[in-house]
Amino acid sequence: MYLLLGSERDPCCSGVRRALHARGYTARIVENPLIQPARFSWRLDSAHSVSRLAWDDEQAEIATIEGVLVRGGGWIDPAGWRLDDLAYVQAETQAALLAWLASLSCPVVNRYQPALWYRPQLSIVFWRPWLRACGLLTPPTLVSNVEQDTLAFRRGLAAEGNPGAILRPLTSDQQYLLARDEDWTGVVAVQTRTPVCLTYPHDEPVTVCVVGDQFVWNVDPPADATAVEQALYRFATASGLAFVEIALARASDALHVVAVEHFPHFERFTKAAQEGIVAALVELLVGPGARSQLGSMAQATT
Amino acid sequence: MILVCGGLADVVTELVCARLSACEYAYRFLDLGVYPAGFQVNWYCHDAYPEGYLSGPDWRIDLAELTGVYVRYLGAEGRVPLPNVPQESVPALYAEYDAGISLLLEDLPCLVVNRLGPGMSNHSKPYQALLVRECGLLTPPTLVTNDPDSARRFFDEWHGEVIYKSLSGVRSIVRRLGPEQLERLPLLRHGPAQFQAYIPGDNVRVHTVDDRVFATRVRSTAVDYRYARREGADVQMDAVELPPHVAESCLRLARQMGLHFAGIDLKLTPRDEYYCFEVNPSPGFLFYEQHTYQPISAALADLLHQGELTSPTV
Numbered sequence: 001m002y003l004l005l006g007s008e009r010d011p012c013c014s015g016v017r018r019a020l021h022a023r024g025y026t027a028r029i030v031e032n033p034l035i036q037p038a039r040f041s042w043r044l045d046s047a048h049s050v051s052r053l054a055w056d057d058e059q060a061e062i063a064t065i066e067g068v069l070v071r072g073g074g075w076i077d078p079a080g081w082r083l084d085d086l087a088y089v090q091a092e093t094q095a096a097l098l099a100w101l102a103s104l105s106c107p108v109v110n111r112y113q114p115a116l117w118y119r120p121q122l123s124i125v126f127w128r129p130w131l132r133a134c135g136l137l138t139p140p141t142l143v144s145n146v147e148q149d150t151l152a153f154r155r156g157l158a159a160e161g162n163p164g165a166i167l168r169p170l171t172s173d174q175q176y177l178l179a180r181d182e183d184w185t186g187v188v189a190v191q192t193r194t195p196v197c198l199t200y201p202h203d204e205p206v207t208v209c210v211v212g213d214q215f216v217w218n219v220d221p222p223a224d225a226t227a228v229e230q231a232l233y234r235f236a237t238a239s240g241l242a243f244v245e246i247a248l249a250r251a252s253d254a255l256h257v258v259a260v261e262h263f264p265h266f267e268r269f270t271k272a273a274q275e276g277i278v279a280a281l282v283e284l285l286v287g288p289g290a291r292s293q294l295g296s297m298a299q300a301t302t
Numbered sequence: 303m304i305l306v307c308g309g310l311a312d313v314v315t316e317l318v319c320a321r322l323s324a325c326e327y328a329y330r331f332l333d334l335g336v337y338p339a340g341f342q343v344n345w346y347c348h349d350a351y352p353e354g355y356l357s358g359p360d361w362r363i364d365l366a367e368l369t370g371v372y373v374r375y376l377g378a379e380g381r382v383p384l385p386n387v388p389q390e391s392v393p394a395l396y397a398e399y400d401a402g403i404s405l406l407l408e409d410l411p412c413l414v415v416n417r418l419g420p421g422m423s424n425h426s427k428p429y430q431a432l433l434v435r436e437c438g439l440l441t442p443p444t445l446v447t448n449d450p451d452s453a454r455r456f457f458d459e460w461h462g463e464v465i466y467k468s469l470s471g472v473r474s475i476v477r478r479l480g481p482e483q484l485e486r487l488p489l490l491r492h493g494p495a496q497f498q499a500y501i502p503g504d505n506v507r508v509h510t511v512d513d514r515v516f517a518t519r520v521r522s523t524a525v526d527y528r529y530a531r532r533e534g535a536d537v538q539m540d541a542v543e544l545p546p547h548v549a550e551s552c553l554r555l556a557r558q559m560g561l562h563f564a565g566i567d568l569k570l571t572p573r574d575e576y577y578c579f580e581v582n583p584s585p586g587f588l589f590y591e592q593h594t595y596q597p598i599s600a601a602l603a604d605l606l607h608q609g610e611l612t613s614p615t616v
Contacts (some may be wrong), residue, residue: 035494044443046608092470096428099446123401132349170398229380
């Protein structure tokens with residue numbers, strides 16, 4: 001059986017389930033395998049790792065789980081919980097799920113490392129070391145709470161013919177175009193509270209999903225975008241992501257990575273691209289190279 | 303130049319600063335309790351390491367001058383309240399402050415003790431157990447479950463010698479599973495818990511500082527010696543030498559996790575076996591140094607002074 005960790009409302013989960021069923025496989029979408037109605041049990045010691053997952057209506061021992069698609073972090077419905085209890089049980093569930101996924105010997109897409117698992121939304125600044133190591137550019141970025149340096153950054157942008165800058169808080173995916181004088185006045189005011197992150201403006205991005213060694217572009221990519229595919233593959237491999245969404249855009253006449261989503265936003269892709277992603281995911285889960293591509297940390301899992 | 307990021311009220315950060323001063327190693331202190339108030343931060347990055355500077359009330363350092371950074375992040379309780387900020391906005395601002403610092407440190411080419419990313423395994427004890435196994439240390443028989451029947455079977459299998467503790471980084475007191483807890487097992491259906499076979503013996507706290515190992519044997523009758531006094535139990539601490547293979551495993555574990563400085567919790571059983579429970583990426587080592595006089599802070603100061611060019615890892 002294939003386990004699809006996510007919501008019934010997630011079109012990626014339902015698409016993969018449909019595709020797996022069509023190929024004769026059993027698949028089940030589960031929002032959280034560590035709370036009722038699931039019965040989860042995992043024994044771990046120095047030499048063994050054995051887990052069992054069962055529901056009232058069936059029992060699937062882990063030996064029969066052939067692959068896992070991870071689309072969510074095992075969230076818990078807050079209804080009925082006190083806030084502090086909810087935070088605790090959520091942290092416990094996430095901790096258990098991260099480790100259990102790492103222990104499985106079957107293909108897991110994605111088998112997240114903790115630094116990614118616990119930060120579902122990450123600024124492009126976070127990804128810079130990895131991207132740089134793979135030969136991928138990111139837009140020039142300034143983080144500053146110094147007014148005069150910020151205004152010098154603005155002057156530099158203007159001298160290069162840029163219409164303004166993008167204000168991107170480091171902890172949210174919101175961004176604001178700074179084009180007018182009053183926008184910059186606002187930035188200086190914000191800087192009295194916190195350093196701000198400013199980047200170069202860029203053209204409309206194109207997005208691509210790297211799924212294993214497949215590239216699914218949302219729209220026809222520009223000619224030079226395909227030239228970076230090998231670098232994108234190296235990045236996905238280095239970050240341990242078999243399924244990752246990357247946005248590329250032109251800034252200062254070069255193609256830059258402007259966003260990385262390690263929990264890809266499947267719903268943002270066109271119908272044709274979604275079909276391509278589902279096909280690539282299914283191939284990744286059931287294909288002949290699935291196990292070798294998606295190794296686990298388990299030394300001895302039975 | 304060394305940069306220390308932490309809180310003035312944090313005794314561990316205070317000890318690091320005191321040791322750097324005693325060693326006459328120049329350092330600058332970025333007080334995360336008030337940051338960014340009173341500090342200037344300005345860094346730019348494009349296709350290389352970040353460039354820029356940090357400045358405080360009476361100092362300024364170019365990022366290129368840094369040889370080593372020591373950082374201990376603070377919770378909300380360690381910070382000076384923000385004036386004139388609506389209470390509901392405070393957590394978001396703190397998160398933005400920490401993100402700015404951690405993203406900078408993550409990408410600096412100098413030694414950073416420790417970068418945030420590698421230490422995040424500390425949020426999942428069973429994940430750390432998987433790493434521990436790879437490094438040749440023993441991990442206790444463990445059950446993670448939301449199934450009351452499985453928990454009961456595990457309890458019976460170990461003849462009632464079972465403890466329970468948190469799975470996550472949420473600090474919890476290790477306690478024995480007793481009749482009172484057994485009655486509450488049906489609540490497990492709402493979320494998983496971690497149970498472990500009770501491992502008898504003495505706790506051994508190991509601090510690794512780059513390639514140096516400092517081990518402290520802790521003798522206590524308390525199940526969790528950190529809370530021994532609360533239980534009316536005594537604690538005796540002594541510096542000890544680890545068998546070479548155990549010391550090497552500890553170093554390998556810290557290296558594999560990308561930690562230049564780590565606190566590793568072991569237990570030495572009456573059969574001379576070493577079990578490993580968890581790895582702390584930001585250890586509060588003051589307690590151990592005070593009791594054993596091991597030069598942990600001096601080793602850390604030397605490491606920060608020597609520095610090294612490291613490839614940032616995430």
